[in-house]
Structures are given as structure tokens and as C-alpha cells.
Amino acid sequence: MSRPEANPWLVLTGLSLGVLVTNGFGRFAYGLILPAMRADLDWSYAQAGWLNTANALGYIAGAVGTMLALRRLAPARLFAIGLAVTALSLVATGLVPALWWQSLWRFLTGLFGALSFSTAGALAARLWAGDPRRNALGIGILFGSGGGSAIVLCGATLPAMLSGWGDAAWPWAWLIVGGLSLACLPLGLWAAWRAPAVPRRSADAPPLPLRAMSAQFLGYAGFGLGYIVYLTFLSSWMREQAAGTLQVALVWVLLGGCITVSPLLWRGVFARHASGRPLALVLCAIAAGSALPVLWAGPAGLVVSAAVFGLSVFMAPPAITSFTRQNLPPESWGSAISLFTVVFAVAQTLGPYAAGWLGDRTGSIGPSLLAAAALLLLGALAASRQKAL
Template identity: 80%
Template sequence: MTHPSKVPANPWLVLAGLSLGVLVTNGFGRFAYGLILPAMRADLDWTYAQAGWLNTANALGYIAGAVGTMLALRRRGPAGLFALGLAVTAVALVATSALPALWWQSLWRFLTGLFGALSFSTAGALAARLWADNPRLNALGIAILFGSGGGSAIVLCGATLPPMLAAWGDGSWRWAWVIVGVLSLAMAPLGLWAARRAPVPPRREVSAPPLPSGRMLAEYAGYAGFGLGYIVYLTFLSAWMKEQAASPLQVALVWVLLGGCITLSPMLWRGVFARHASGRPLAMVLSGIALGSALPVLWPTLPGLVVSAVIFGSCVFMAPSAVTNFSRKNLPPESWGSAISLFTVVFAVAQTIGPYAAGALGDLTGSIGTSLLAASAILLAGAAVAALQKPL
């Protein structure tokens, strides 16, 4: 078994670099599409099902990447996998702009998911060793990793892409991907540096005891509900707002609020994560996401959308933090990477179904709002199951 390396002199700078990796692979790689989707759908004459399919392709890649990470961690350390995923994701985002054909878009959405999963699955294991002897700082660091990375990406995209697409026209969706890709390439060096400087978690040996998966079923099931439900909101929120004749500035406002609340959410949840080793934090997070998903339909005005963005943003990126914290509190360090990868596989499989099914339901009913309500119901079911998880 390898021994963990020493904590770096400036763990906050290392955490910032790892967060930039999450910003690129999870924020830009997965959620920028929700803002660019309305322009692509209008310019390319896609149905909701076709638009949803691209995020399903992304989720299929995510499954492959999560499974690959789980297997690779038995032979390789997480730092190299994180770096590879970050570098290829940045290139893939630029390549998305090249051709409008559905097969081309599907290919690069798939590859973005595949390599994004390499980074996302290993980021938590790298960050979890930065303050291994300080549970409160450790919980805060993990929450910041997922919250600030994804939230900052949504703020950047929300503030720029809707006004740009409105001013330049639907055909400018290619330039949106160029901008996102170039920003990703610019942020990659600090992320790559952080991967080299992060403490190395003990490697899980091939002969190590298996994970106690049977005793973690409620946490797995809750996280599956998260994967199935949350992605509907982030894929189709802008499309729903367009159905309601929202202006580009209103879309930008809602997304900036959403991203800002995601960035601040670690401060709201750090105490919860520090106190609980059960499934209660995940159940609380999923309940908030469910409420935020339903509000745009139940209260379809700008104030309702603002409240929805605040609630959803305050909760959504805390689901990965919840399962990372659960793994850290209940499992030995050499099992953290494998456990987080397995959670990511469960999440990715569930996430695959959500976008296409939500798009098809929106085509069937004539409104994507129906899909937002269905997603809310699934998230509430996941919260109920997660609440049953006991500490190991």
C-alpha cells in the first residue's frame, strides 16, 4: 500500500486548482449546454427529444468514464486520471463548435462526459486529503470543491451566453462553444498543477476487502434519484423560460443567481456535513433540489424563477459533497476513490435516462414544464430513500 504524501504548504491554492478542474469538466462540460441549447434547437430545428439526447450522450460517456475510473484506480493514482480528464475535456469543448451534424455533436458530448468523469470522480478523493485531520475544514473543502467550481462556471456562462446569443442570433451557438472551450484551456494549467501537488490518497489494492455496498444501498438509491432528476432542470430551464417569453436579460439574471448560490452553498451546508455520517445530508439536499425544480412551473413569473434559482442553486452541487462526505466518514482512506467512483457510476446511469425522457415527455405534452414537475417528484422519492441510510 502506498502512503499519503504530506499536505502541501498552501492547501487552499491546491483546492482552487482542483475546483477549476471541476469548473471545466462539470460546469462547462455539462451545464453550459443548457444555456446554448435554445439557440441550437432553434437554428438546427431540433425537437426536445433530440436536444435531450445530446445530454443523454454526455451521460453515456459519463458512465464509461466513471466505470473506467473505478477500475483504473486499482492500478493508477487519482492525480493522473484527474489531469487526463481535464485536458481532454477542454479540447472536446472547443471541438463541439466545428460541425452542426447531430452525430458530431453526439460524439463530442459523449467524449466530454467520458473524460469529465475521470476528473470529477477523482477530484473528491484528492481534496479529501488536504485537511485529513480536521473534519470541519475537510467538510468545507469538499463542499467548496464542488460548489465553487460548478457555480463559477454557471455564473460565467449565465452572465455572457444569453445576451451574446440574443445579440448575435441563434446561429452564433458555435461561437458560444468556442468561448467556453478557450476559457477551459486557459484554466487547465492551474488544475493540472494542483493534481500534482495534492496529497496522494492510499491506493486501494486489488486484494483489498470489497466495499460494504449492501449497507450503502439507501445512499446509492438516493444518489440515483439525484442523477435522474436534477439534470432536467439544468438542461431545460432556459427552454422553459423561452416558452414563457422571458427576455435574454431575465435568463441571464436567473442563471447568474443560480451559479452564485451554488458558489456560496458550501457555507450553508458545511455544518450539516460535519455533524452527520448518515444519509440525512443527502436527503435534505434532494428535498431542496425538488422544490427548486417545481417552482418554475408552480410560480411561472420572474420572482418565482428567482426563488427557484436560489433554492436549487443552494442545494444542487451539495449532493456530490454529501456522498463524498459520507464515504470519507464511513470508509478507510484507501476506499474513498473507489467508493466515490461507484457513486458516480450509479449517478451516471440514472442521469442517462433523464434528459431524453424529459425531452420526449415535453414533446408529448407540448410543454417542458411537465418534465420539471416529474423530475421534482423523482427527487422527493430519492430524498425519502436517502433518509433511511444509517452510518456504517
């Protein structure tokens, strides 16, 4: 007797919780907790950036591992394993302050987070396979609502908590984030079990058209190099500008809220274009958001920056997923998205440490934000040259 078909919106909600944990909590909560960790542990900008680089190195390993594992394991199983271990790693991050320990758990968070992130898009793309507009909306919601909700939750609570309890309370921030991640496991694991099966790529399947997709790969590399600088160092930049706790919290809540609603803004673009144009437009918007805090100093500039950045930053992965869905057969989706994730992860490895190094040399993180914006614009230029296959 076959099991009844699950509500696709409920399945999408569970998959979105996976993105909330692996991306929102696993990668971007660090930007809010970082100023307290840096002050309490007396880290340099380079040391602070190194932990995100360790996370990115784990992400590379996870993305490559996903490509290899997809030959034997279903995407749903990889999604579930990645989600469970990421949640446990976040709890462990709050236990020991030593840099080597922090590096280990940031690495493992990236490693297993990549398993979930690389497979989530392929699972969601099967929910409405015959409805392009609903499919584009679902993919956008997967990445936008998951990551955006996490940033809203963290932005509304962590700055106030760390301000009231002091910088030494940063381990509690990680324990709270880890506890919320564990609470997301039941629905996330159920969604992986009930998501439509993704066809397995056979050994004799034709290879991916890598040369024809090269402009899109370059554009996504630009995204990996540039976007992470803003999310890693936004709170540090605001502290440099003597921003108060309430202002930091409001900016992060605005950022997360805009991320959450961003799929509504971009779904038509994704549905209409099978080329690299959606990614190029997204990268231009991210670049503008990254540069605005420096070019337009003051609270108004930060507010506009958070809105522009939030309405675009989580739309790069949906742009890649939509491009893959429209141009490749279903059995190639998992492998193609994993390969895009590898390219993104390799590029992302360089961003935080290089930005921290530049911040140490200049005495401010502002020049790093401008350099990140320039890299994003170069990525947009590359993506604009990608034609539909």
C-alpha cells in the first residue's frame, strides 16, 4: 500500500528549516556573535575571519563529498545527515573557547551544512516540476525564508542578550542557536523523507556541459568571494561607527525580513529567464548593498543597505537552481548544483580571511566592504554573458 502524498507546502517548510539551520544559523549567526567573541577572546580581524574561512573549507569538502556521495546515496538521505550533524555542531561551538576547537566545529558545520544545502534545491525543485512560476516561487522560498527567518530571530535577540550579559556570554548565544537547530530536526527530517524522489544520475549519463556553463560558474564564484564579507563583518562595521545595540538589532531584523520576502520580488525574473541574467541582476543588487554603508555613512545608509542587500543576497542560490532546472535533465540537477556549490565554496574560502587581513592593515573594515562590492560586480559581468543552453 503506497503512502499518501504529502502536502508540498509542508514539505517545503521542512526543507526551509534545513536551510534555516545550515545557512541562517550555521553560517550567518556568526556575524552577530563575532564582535562579542572577538572582544572577549582578544582576536584580530584576521583570526575572526579565519573561522569563517575554516567554515568555508568544510563547505568545500562537503560540496565535493556530496557530488561523490550522490552516486550511492539519495539526496534526501544526504540532506537529513547534514541537517542533524550541523545542529549538533552548533551546540558544540558554545562549549570550549580555544581557537582550535572553534575552528574544528566551524569546519564541521560547513562540511555537513553543505550536504543539506547542496541537496535541498534538488529536492524542492521536484515539488512543482510542471509549474514554472510556482516552482520558481518554491525555490525562492526555500532559500529566502529559511535564511531570512534565522537572521530575524538572531538579530532580534542576540545583540540585546550580548549587550545585557556582556561579551563573555557568547557561549550562551551558540547554545541557544544550537538548541533552536535541534528543535528544527523533526520537521526537517520528515520533509526529507516525504520529498519527491530525485532521479539517480546513471554512470553512462552524458557529462555536464561545463564549457557552455562557464560564465554562470564565474558569476557564482564572484558571489562566493563577495557576499560573505558583509554578513561576517556588518556588526563589526557598526561597532566601528559606534552604533547602539538597538540599532544593530533593528538593522539585522530588517535584513532578515527583507531576505524572507525576497522570493516574491524575484520569482518572475527566475521564471522568465533561463540564461545568466537573473544571477547578474542579483549580484548587482548585492554589490550595491555591500558598498552603501561605506559610501553613505550614517543610520540612513545602513537601513537602505540592509534592505537592498537583504532583498537580493539569498536569491543567488535560487538563480543557480532555477538555471539548472530549466537547462538540464532532472537526473543532473543534484550533480550540477553540487558542482556550483563547490565553485562557490572555493571562492568563499578566500573572502573572510582576505577581508579581515585588509581590515587589520587599514584599521577599518570599510575598505573590505568596497572590495567585496567590486568582486560582486565582476561576477555580475560574467553571469550576464551566460546564455540559455
